[in-house]
Amino acid sequence: MTVVVLLVGSTTGGILVDHFGIFESPKKAVNKQKILGVLIMILGAAAIKLL
Known part of the structure; x- marks a missing residue:
């Protein structure tokens, strides 16, 4: 999740x-x-977190 947040922020x-x-x-x-x-x-990260 941390990697996804960093990628979204940098993008x-x-x-x-x-x-x-x-x-x-x-x-x-x-x-x-x-x-x-x-x-x-963002939707992919949310799906990973919720599932």
Whole structure:
């Protein structure tokens, strides 16, 4: 579970850095695919925890 939480956090952080252009990185728009990927990871973690 700890690994899943770390992966979700780092992926979400990466999406935010890309979206806002933090740390002088080029801005990249957030799309449905990125959001869906994070949601699938969260749902997978919830399923593992509940089952």
